[in-house]
Amino acid sequence: MKIIKEFGQFIKMFNGMFRTPENRKMYWKQFMLQCNDIGIGSLGIITIISVFIGAVSTLQTAYQLVSPIIPKTTIAQIVRDSVILEFAPTLSCIVLAGVVGSKIASELGNMRVSEQIDALEIMGINTKAYLILPKILAGLIMIPLLIIVSMVLGIWGGRLAGNLSGIIDASIFDKGVLMDFLPYNVIFALTKSFVFAFLITAIPAFYGYYVKGGALEIGKASTRAVVVACVLLLLADYVLSFLML
Amino acid sequence: MIEIKNIKKSFGNKTVLKGIDSVFFDGKCNLIIGASGSGKTVLIKCMVGLFQPDNGEVLYAGKNFFDISNVQKKNIRKEIGMLFQGSALFDSLTVEQNVMFPLEMFTNDKYSIKRKRVNEVLARVNIVDANKKYPAEISGGMKKRVALARAIVLNPKYLFCDEPNSGLDPQTSLVIDKLIREITTEFNITTVINTHDMNSVMEIGDNILYVFQGEKEWEGTNKDIILSKNEKLNDFIFASAFLKDAKTMRTIQETGVIPEGIKEELRDSIEENLNIDLDKDGFIGKN
Numbered sequence: 078m079k080i081i082k083e084f085g086q087f088i089k090m091f092n093g094m095f096r097t098p099e100n101r102k103m104y105w106k107q108f109m110l111q112c113n114d115i116g117i118g119s120l121g122i123i124t125i126i127s128v129f130i131g132a133v134s135t136l137q138t139a140y141q142l143v144s145p146i147i148p149k150t151t152i153a154q155i156v157r158d159s160v161i162l163e164f165a166p167t168l169s170c171i172v173l174a175g176v177v178g179s180k181i182a183s184e185l186g187n188m189r190v191s192e193q194i195d196a197l198e199i200m201g202i203n204t205k206a207y208l209i210l211p212k213i214l215a216g217l218i219m220i221p222l223l224i225i226v227s228m229v230l231g232i233w234g235g236r237l238a239g240n241l242s243g244i245i246d247a248s249i250f251d252k253g254v255l256m257d258f259l260p261y262n263v264i265f266a267l268t269k270s271f272v273f274a275f276l277i278t279a280i281p282a283f284y285g286y287y288v289k290g291g292a293l294e295i296g297k298a299s300t301r302a303v304v305v306a307c308v309l310l311l312l313a314d315y316v317l318s319f320l321m322l
Numbered sequence: 323m324i325e326i327k328n329i330k331k332s333f334g335n336k337t338v339l340k341g342i343d344s345v346f347f348d349g350k351c352n353l354i355i356g357a358s359g360s361g362k363t364v365l366i367k368c369m370v371g372l373f374q375p376d377n378g379e380v381l382y383a384g385k386n387f388f389d390i391s392n393v394q395k396k397n398i399r400k401e402i403g404m405l406f407q408g409s410a411l412f413d414s415l416t417v418e419q420n421v422m423f424p425l426e427m428f429t430n431d432k433y434s435i436k437r438k439r440v441n442e443v444l445a446r447v448n449i450v451d452a453n454k455k456y457p458a459e460i461s462g463g464m465k466k467r468v469a470l471a472r473a474i475v476l477n478p479k480y481l482f483c484d485e486p487n488s489g490l491d492p493q494t495s496l497v498i499d500k501l502i503r504e505i506t507t508e509f510n511i512t513t514v515i516n517t518h519d520m521n522s523v524m525e526i527g528d529n530i531l532y533v534f535q536g537e538k539e540w541e542g543t544n545k546d547i548i549l550s551k552n553e554k555l556n557d558f559i560f561a562s563a564f565l566k567d568a569k570t571m572r573t574i575q576e577t578g579v580i581p582e583g584i585k586e587e588l589r590d591s592i593e594e595n596l597n598i599d600l601d602k603d604g605f606i607g608k609n
């Protein structure tokens with residue numbers, strides 16, 4: 078029941094968000110700041126998880142494929158496809174929901190509770206346009222880029238692990254990665270990451286922007302934002318896989 | 323001049339403002355006083371349009387704020403400065419950037435000009451050598467002053483202050499009050515101040531609106547307030563026995579009339595509290 082009411086409010090949030098900026102330069106500055114926060118700010122964690130996920134999937138795939146009939150290149154193919162289709166977009170975005178989402182929710186929540194949003198409104202600034210929109214746009218641009226980075230690093234991590242553990246030679250891995258490569262998979266993954274990027278930024282922005290109360294409520298709102306974003310992200314993952322594969 | 327007419331506001335089934343009329347004058351410190359929870363903040367937020375009142379009008383120079391186009395609203399907003407209860411400085415910006423923010427948003431001036439203006443207003447509120455500090459690094463009184471500087475940087479016609487003294491010691495409060503008063507007269511601003519601080523009331527109360535449980539209970543100046551017979555107002559202002567007695571004394575002095583009962587019950591209390599002797603008619607004797 079609560080979630081339905083929240084959904085209604087969420088839709089209403091977009092009402093009045095798309096207005097001419099009071100000052101283009103300031104909006105651009107805000108947008109670049111968000112791009113930096115979301116993109117550069119999350120690069121470290123994305124690097125770490127992508128490399129490890131790729132590495133682990135090489136080891137596990139090799140463990141499951143013990144038959145001598147199956148060529149080793151298959152391992153590389155499986156790693157490539159699972160990284161591109163699922164691990165890079167979905168797992169990275171779940172992590173980003175935590176990292177970026179909680180930051181957005183608590184930042185806006187703090188601004189609301191300490192009346193900074195009111196202060197902007199008083200000056201005659203459209204706070205939805207100035208505070209929320211740049212975050213969503215920055216997410217829509219930076220998160221798919223992060224996912225591309227994640228794909229590359231994931232596959233590289235798989236190659237590295239295969240090489241280090243002696244399971245599969247780098248040259249064989251490379252051959253496998255290029256074998257029967259479907260560009261459509263990348264398109265699918267990028268479509269997913271656009272949808273996820275929207276969920277990761279818009280939902281926490283909503284919970285943060287409309288916080289009522291004090292510090293305690295900011296914490297609650299940010300937790301709720303991350304939980305709702307993650308659940309919807311997985312739901313969207315299922316729906317998109319159903320529709321597009 | 324700002325005029326409000328029959329402002330009503332409810333949240334759910336809780337009625338906070340029950341129809342308030344008043345006038346706030348140019349170049350004056352217009353005070354809204356009342357106990358905590360009486361609806362002062364809600365009233366001020368209705369006046370600046372942060373809340374939409376359920377009923378009533380807020381007239382800025384005769385134009386109803388809720389009856390005009392968005393463009394006109396934005397134009398009035400540019401003439402409004404507001405000092406929030408918790409200062410509401412932007413955490414991620416330095417003192418200088420905070421004060422410069424409205425200039426960056428609404429002017430096309432060169433950086434050197436903006437910087438000059440920022441230093442000007444910061445000096446006006448007696449902030450020096452704090453330009454590069456972040457809000458978390460300065461004291462509450464400084465935050466209020468920086469917030470005041472930000473509120474006046476665009477030369478507003480209207481200045482709203484929500485509890486400018488809350489959380490400050492009496493001396494710092496007085497400094498803030500004096501600043502607001504000086505700025506108000508200097509630039510002929512229509513200043514509206516929410517407060518429950520009696521020092522401010524006496525110091526800067528040119529025009530006072532007393533709100534009791536969402537209704538206008540009394541209106542007047544800081545001179546009238548001492549002589550007012552309004553029970554609820556007196557309960558609010560002279561909350562302590564000491565102040566009540568002081569008020570009675572003052573009334574006796576001003577009017578020469580001794581209130582009923584003064585001779586018997588209150589006499590001792592007055593003598594004790596104010597450390598004076600009353601002669602048999604109730605006037606101050608030679609001590």
Ligand SMILES: Nc1ncnc2c1ncn2[C@@H]1O[C@H](COP(=O)(O)OP(=O)(O)O)[C@@H](O)[C@H]1O
Nearest residue numbers: 333336338356357358359360361362363364365
């Ligand atoms: N956004 C809101 N939603 C619901 N109730 C509110 C809201 N803002 C204020 N109130 C209620 O209005 C009443 C008056 O509050 P306020 O104007 O803040 O009092 P004060 O005179 O101390 O400034 C309080 O009882 C408060 O609970």
Ligand SMILES: [Mg+2]
Nearest residue numbers: 362363484485
């Ligand atoms: Mg208040």
